[in-house]
Amino acid sequence: MGCNTCTKSCPMDLPVMEYISAALRGDIEKAAELSFPCVMCGICTSRCPAELPQYHIAMLTRRLTAKYIHAQADHLKDMVQRIESGRYEEPLTQLTKTDLATLRKLYVERQMEPHTGDELWEPDDKRFL
């Protein structure tokens, strides 16, 4: 309809009619990006004279984008494979049996990623990766 009541009532100041237009012309990813901060309050839908469920449409575009349009994360598949290969079974079982004093020590002395580190930072001790 284009009355923009939804856009005007959005408490997150989202360009509601814009993402609906994007969805209408098939630009699912754009609709997902524009609607991302949506908090699902439903005010848009409650006011719409054309009875559109804008916030549900937006959520669908976000799910479709993430599932079909965005690439799947390779490193995530890697990690799942590593876990299923049983690689961490032994070290983790060890930890469940470790006494309190040693656990405290391990925890306090664990190397943490520096806040200024970039994504490619690696720990010195690679035994438990």
Added chain:
Amino acid sequence: MGYPAELMDLIKRVEKTRPTRVARKKAGEEFPALTLEQRKDRLEKYHPDYRAGALRELKVGPSKGYALAQEIADTFEAKSRIDPDKIDLNEVHYETDVLVIGGGGAGTAAALLAQEQGARVIIATKLRHGDANTMMAEGGIQAATKGWKDSPYYHYLDVIGGGHFENDPELVKTMVTEAPKVIAWLEKLGCMFQKWTTANCSPSTEQARAARECTMPVT
């Protein structure tokens, strides 16, 4: 903004020291984490749960004897709003294999997995589906997915330290092992994680890659 005067003074102090602190960070200086003693000290001094009389033990139920905040204990021990005399159990309105009570993150996940296994499921939740604490938990979700610098082993240490070493070890082990699989499941369901590619990554011990996807959860 509505902050009390003491907080406004603290905010000004933070703003005044910010340039120096940013400079130190940029020079590579890492601020040390609080020691366990310092954490204990701060909690005992300032955390509301540590005041005398802040918690009381539940009098009834499977968690009888467990100490909770007064307000939560009040809710747990409150009288039901439903009059049991008005309910006729012979009149069946719905039938199902699995009834999930509460439709937040845990309830929805349980319902989906039960349905995948072939059960008929009904979720009973007090507000709309999507109105739950899980959706408000915008601090993020933890899982050791970045194998070149992280693993369930380190995640275990983080969890058990964060839990004051009182966690159930088997539960922690299960959680850190399943966490990356949960992220993969969420990705498959269409959860919009923030992703970017890094070109020219240093090769991992197993494979060398020209570009790699990195994920980071958003709200």
